[in-house]
Amino acid sequence: MIHRMLRYPAGWEWHVLQQSKGQTVRKAPLPSRKVAQRQAPASREEQRATKAIAKIEQDAVEQHTGELKKLFPECAFWVDECANRRTNIISIGEASNSKKLLYGTLMLQVTEDQSDVQPFHFWLTDQQLLTMHDDMRLPLRLQSIEHTPKLDSCETAPEGLFIMLSIMLETFHAGLDGFETRLGELEMTMRKKNNTGLIDIIFERRYELLHWSHLFIPVRELHSAAKEAFMNELTDTDTFKRITHKLERIDALLKHYALEIDTLISMDDAISNFRGNDIMKTLTIFTVLFLPATMIGGIWGVNFKNLPFITYKWGFTAMITAITVITVFLYIWLWKKGWTGDLLHGRSPKEIAAGSSFSRLNRSRRTKDSLSESKVSAAAAEQPQAQTRSKRKRR
Template sequence: MNHRFLENWKWYEIESIDHKAEHIKEMVHKLPDCTQWLENVEEQNTNYLRIENYGNEAVLHGCLTYEKEEEEFDHDFFHFYITRSYFVTVGLEVVRLGRTIKKDMIRQMHQCKTAVEGFFILLGEVLNNYLDGIDHFEYKLKELQYDLRQNNNQVLLDRIYDLRQELLIWTDLTIPVEEIKLAAEEAFFDEITQTTEYRRTSVRIERTLNLINHYQHDIDTMLKLEEVLSSHRGNEIMKTLTVMTVIFTPGMMLGSIWGMNFRNMPELDWKAGYAIALGLIGLSIASIYIWLRMKGWTGDLLKSRSRKSRFK
């Protein structure tokens, strides 16, 4: 599909990437030298970017991944070829950009003086799609933060790592868009950097990356809190086991002594031997406990905690 705009530049839109190279040549026969690009259209399915110069004509072409699946190594991508007077897209399905209304986007493109500026409107729509996804990510992050305040368990830790993985996907999608912006500066200089749509898209890129950095900081903070909680709980468990072992060691020692089967054990003939043994065991346990409390080594083990405490 061909789109011609008021400033006499064009957008050659080829929705299906299954079209053969000859068909693309037929549609965009004015390309200065499209041999390498056409080969990449047929073979390349990952991000790449090239800048070519043919005399006074600068060309920017490449491939951009604009959607990734979270659980599969699968993604949607499109190829592009940009000059001052036209740009070509192969494989871009605008309907996949949920917020974008194509006729409104084309109406906006009519205000652009060059194809490069028009392409930045398209990039801006791709970023809008990212921002919608990041807004949904923010909702899941806030929900997780609330659950983390109410409870803390292994399931929540798994959710934190799932969100971290999702944020990596948004980062991987946004960085190539920023690279295209920088490559456009290199290829077209002030001709593009002074335009409204370039500046608007640049701000949108910066906004997207700022959100990603902010949420990355939030997730890192939650992971550090998890590490602190886990470390504290591990220390409390070890401290509890140690204190309980020390407290009951004298009783176990005395019990093991009186459990012996030697013939000459005078304590066995005492009438009050049983009571004395119990009293001695109880006294030894109480003495050890009091000594630990005086040293401050029992900490909060024997104190009741608030139900709202996260360090249970």
């Protein structure tokens, strides 16, 4: 167990603790009796040595934990709870001397790799902050020369915790900037060429946004819990006000990104529906156009001898001519009815989106026209009533 204590000009202390890691025992299937009998004595001695080393390291961990509990008896239960905990938890309590107490664990992403999430265990009172780490990258970043003046200017330990939280959220901002770039590339790809594989990328961005949301929710919970525990002593400080604005900014970004992804999903669904409708209409038109050839081919394909024009040399030519004339007539009839449109030519996703936006624009114009007409009719109806009122007043 590594322990380092930092005391700042205002009098509050920060104790940095690193958990000791025991050697991970290799998990292997249990050998059978025959394998155990054939096993070389050297390998058995190696296993015994490994077990002995693991036991020594475990005893050292227990000894260091006991020393830590003796040094900080008030947070002995917190030390036990932090062992192997990798979940978010925020708790409020009171210390033995009726001090306000806030403790728990935050899961924070250390680098741009989404799988690199480390626990940040903390124990917080007015003048004392204890943090326990599995990985020393976070405390080393917090103790850098760049951030030391910020911590020196803090008056209390809760204010220092939120300075640290603001520093740790820089990775959060960098991750959201990268997410915004990828989301913009997805929107441009969808605008230029919308294929069926884009829906998988959209859902991948949705899962990525859920990852950042799950990391952000405990931070908001810590912000609210600190406000509940330390009240005006913390909320009136500039540090708390800055972190409040930062969290509101991140919350607004997450909501905006979620709305954009929902819009992309709705657009992809609308384009798929338009495309499916166009395909069904096109297939229906082709079915109607080839219906005469299908019927005539079915009739002339039966096994009967006495069929009309079957013995004439020009019978086949007449049948093909009749099929062509009927098909052309059907196409002209469908075209004049306006049922073909541009289905046989195809439409791109841009044209489909433009058509849907044009239809929405027409609907909004119709709505505005109807509202204006209703206002005019209401005004016309009020004019006779006003005239009758003026006549009554004159009388």
